Amino acid sequence: MxxxxxxxxxxxxxxxxxxxxxxxxxxxxxxxxxxxxxxxxxxxxxxxxxxxxxxxxxxxxxxxxxxxxxxxxxxxxxxxxxxxxxxxxxxxxxxxxxxxxxxxxxxxxxxxxxxxxxxxxxxxxxxxxxxxxxxxxxxxxxxxxxxxxxxxxxxxxxxxxxxxxxxxxxxxxxxDVIGAELGGALKNVVAIAAGTVIGAGLGDSARAALMTRGYAEMVRLATALGARAETLAGLSGFGDLVLTCTSSQSRNFRFGHALGRAEGFDPRVTVEGVATARAVVALAQGLGIDMPVTAMVDALASGRTSLKDAIGQLMSRPLKQE
Structure with missing residues (x-):
């Protein structure tokens, strides 16, 4: 049983x-x-x-x-x-x-x-x-x-x-429990960001860039906590990221889509990425790890910043090597 x-x-x-x-x-x-x-x-x-x-x-x-x-x-x-x-x-x-x-x-x-x-x-x-x-x-x-x-x-x-x-x-x-856990957790945060991009009409190119940079954050935090990078490239990381960032079946994507359109969202629906973003921002700060996409999602979801300001902050970050 x-x-x-x-x-x-x-x-x-x-x-x-x-x-x-x-x-x-x-x-x-x-x-x-x-x-x-x-x-x-x-x-x-x-x-x-x-x-x-x-x-x-x-x-x-x-x-x-x-x-x-x-x-x-x-x-x-x-x-x-x-x-x-x-x-x-x-x-x-x-x-x-x-x-x-x-x-x-x-x-x-x-x-x-x-x-x-x-x-x-x-x-x-x-x-x-x-x-x-x-x-x-x-x-x-x-x-x-x-x-x-x-x-x-x-x-x-x-x-x-x-x-x-x-x-x-x-x-x-x-x-690799840590890698599997963080892959599943962090992809929800990136899915909110991807939904926001599409909801705001910023286009598929912007979503692709956002997913890529979000994935880099996933790997950065997970490996700092002892995970293996290859775990994040598997089903629990990259696979889940692709699914939730590209389908309206994802609650996190739908929540982000509503954010991007400045619309309300059913409060009865569980959106794990909101709490995860808040927790991960605190975790990353304690480790001294830069996670701008996660920080943007947390600020947007909590109402501490506007979509216009969030986009401006991400696009004006210092240019660097990938």
Whole structure:
């Protein structure tokens, strides 16, 4: 049995994919009304409309009913992960704990695996990340992801890779947790910037330049923290960056697009890149690392600068060698 905590779009899509791959899946949702609706209709219309839950997926309100299996996937927003672990002591180290979120914790300035390990001593922690839209996974479209667990850790990455792979969901394994975490976190920040460029009508050439310079920032910060540059060139970095910077399915891109058009954005939609930008600015300042794109996104999202001023600041930076 595989447990999944969090019945949003991504958690539900993973449940569907794994069940189709022959796994028994128990899915936990916080809202009792949502649990009842999913049990009755066998759908999660609010998060993933039009997708039927396979018979191997059961939906639960009690978190004790989804723990203790072969693995527990934590499909909650990054900024909610620590609070979830604090609230539910039933989530323990009896099984591998796999983070399915992207970002940097605002309180600790650490990634999902470090947050899990900090709250569960001896945890078998890992992260599942990479270029993926929930709708594609749920439809059974071919998707490849990165599964990262620290080399030499208690987590058996090979066994997890086999457990969570299906005919349509292909997992690649890495021991570079920091690289995988930061690739998934920072690409959301760059996606906001890319959406802003397109929303403001600055064109595809500007987006390409922005993506390239944003990728340079991703590599710069990640390697300073001990990541391998080649990890950022893989699925969890470059692959995810391309996907989220070029598709309106990305919430971060859509948020940036609204910023560029000076339009409002639905506050109920989780936009991980906003909090990540704020956390990364603090992290980079502490390390003395220059991250102008990230700083621009943070200033724009918080309303501390205008789009015109942000563009002017980026374009007037000193000329230098690439």
């Amino acid at each position: 595989i447990g999944i905590v969090g019945a949003g779009a991504f958690g539900t899509a993973l449940a569907v994919a794994l069940a189709r791959g022959g796994r028994e899946v128990r899915l936990w949702a916080r809202d009792p009304a949502q649990v009842r609706a999913m049990q009755d209709t066998r759908r999660n219309e609010a998060a993933l409309p039009g997708v039927d839950l396979p018979g191997a997926v059961s939906v639960h309100q009690e978190i004790a009913e989804v723990v203790g299996g072969q693995a527990l996937l934590l499909a909650v927003p990054m900024q909610a992960l620590g609070a979830l672990l604090d609230q539910w002591p039933q989530i323990d180290a009896r099984q591998p704990l796999v983070a399915c979120c992207k970002g940097v914790d605002l309180t600790t300035l650490r990634g999902p695996v470090a947050v899990i390990e900090g709250r569960r001593s001896g945890a078998q922690a890992a992260i599942l990340t990479g270029p993926s839209f929930a709708a594609d996974i749920a439809k059974g479209l071919p998707t490849a992801l990165t599964l990262a667990a620290t080399d030499g850790a208690a987590t058996d990455g090979v066994a997890l890779q086999e457990l969570l792979s299906t005919p349509t969901l292909r997992l690649y394994r890495t021991g």
